Structure formats: structure tokens, C-alpha cells
Amino acid sequence: MAKDKNILEFPLFYRIVPLVLFGFSAVGSICILLFRFEEWSFIIILMGFFGLPSLIMFILWSLWRVDIKDNGFIYRNYFGRKKEYKYEDLEYKMHPKGLIRNFRKDGKKVLRMAYYIENGDRLDTLYHQYIKKHKKK
Numbered sequence: 001m002a003k004d005k006n007i008l009e010f011p012l013f014y015r016i017v018p019l020v021l022f023g024f025s026a027v028g029s030i031c032i033l034l035f036r037f038e039e040w041s042f043i044i045i046l047m048g049f050f051g052l053p054s055l056i057m058f059i060l061w062s063l064w065r066v067d068i069k070d071n072g073f074i075y076r077n078y079f080g081r082k083k084e085y086k087y088e089d090l091e092y093k094m095h096p097k098g099l100i101r102n103f104r105k106d107g108k109k110v111l112r113m114a115y116y117i118e119n120g121d122r123l124d125t126l127y128h129q130y131i132k133k134h135k136k137k
Contacts, residue, residue, distance in 0.1 A: 006067060006068040006069075006119075006122070007065060007066070007067055007068070007119070008065065008066040008068065008113070008117050008118060008119050008120060008122075008123060009064065009065045009066075009117070009118060010061045010062075010064060010116075010117065010118075011116060011117075011118055014057075014061045015058060015061050015062050018053075018054040018055070018057040018058040018061070019054070019058045021050055021051075021054035022050075022051050022054040022055045022058065024050075025046050025047055025050040025051030025054065026047075026051060028046050029043045029046050029047050029051065032046070060078040063076060063077070063078055063079065063080050064076065064077065064078050066111065066113075066123065068122060068123055068126060070126070070130070071086055071087060071088075071130060072084060072085050072086040072087050073085055073111075073123065075110065075111055083110075085103070085105065085110055085111075087126075087127050087130040087131060088130075088131075088134065089105050090103045090104065090105055090110065090127070091103070091104045091105070092104075092124075092127055092128075092131075094124075098115065099114065099115050100112060100113070100114055100115070101113045101120065101123075101124060103127075
């Protein structure tokens with residue numbers, strides 16, 4: 001859970017479950033290796049189908065983050081690269097059912113945010129307040 005209301009990230013559940021799955025896969029692989037060495041193919045299956053994907057999901061969902069500022073936001077993608085965007089340069093579009101919010105710059109997708117992102121409504125609110133305030137000027 002994001003402690004700061006100006007930080008958007010995946011729910012804690014999305015980061016803990018893959019880590020637990022990886023732990024079970026690693027422990028299972030070690031047990032198979034120690035007690036049934038001839039069953040090494042199970043280790044490959046266990047780590048290949050559960051362990052590695054779980055570890056990758058944990059890393060990716062832990063890196064993704066958005067820091068909200070007064071005049072824009074800093075977006076850190078799944079690979080850890082940061083980019084800063086100003087509200088005035090962005091276009092906003094919401095999915096008709098309200099499930100996905102899209103921010104675009106020059107017709108190119110900058111941020112696609114699903115409904116389950118913690119504090120996602122806060123980014124919408126600040127964006128609309130900023131645009132409304134600056135259109136009056």
C-alpha cells in the first residue's frame with residue numbers, strides 16, 4: 001500500500017503473492033534436489049512454470065510507480081526508467097466503463113492506468129483541477 005497519497009503503485013497483494021509463489025517454488029526445488037535427485041525434471045517444471053514467472057512479476061510490479069506533482073507526474077516504468085510529464089502537454093481519456101485511464105502526449109500513449117491502482121483517482125482529480133485552472137488564464 002502506498003504510504004504517501006501522492007504515489008501510485010500496484011496494490012501490496014500484487015507484490016506479495018508472486019514473492020510467496022517464488023518462495024514455494026524455490027523451497028520445493030531444493031527439497032526435490034536434496035531428497036530425489038533423479039527427479040530433476042520436476043525442478044525445471046516447478047521453477048520454469050512457477051518460480052521464474054513469479055519472480056519476474058514481483059520485480060515488474062515493484063518497479064512500476066507514479067509520483068504525482070502539482071504540475072505533472074514522474075512515471076517509472078517496469079524497467080525502472082523515469083520520465084517526467086507536465087499536465088499541460090498531456091491528453092486524458094477514460095475508458096467508457098471507467099476501467100482504464102489513458103494519458104497521451106502527441107498522440108502517443110504515455111501512461112495507461114487500470115482501476116485497481118491505489119490512489120489512481122487522485123491523479124485524475126489533480127489533472128482535471130490543473131487543466132481547469134489553467135484554461136481560465
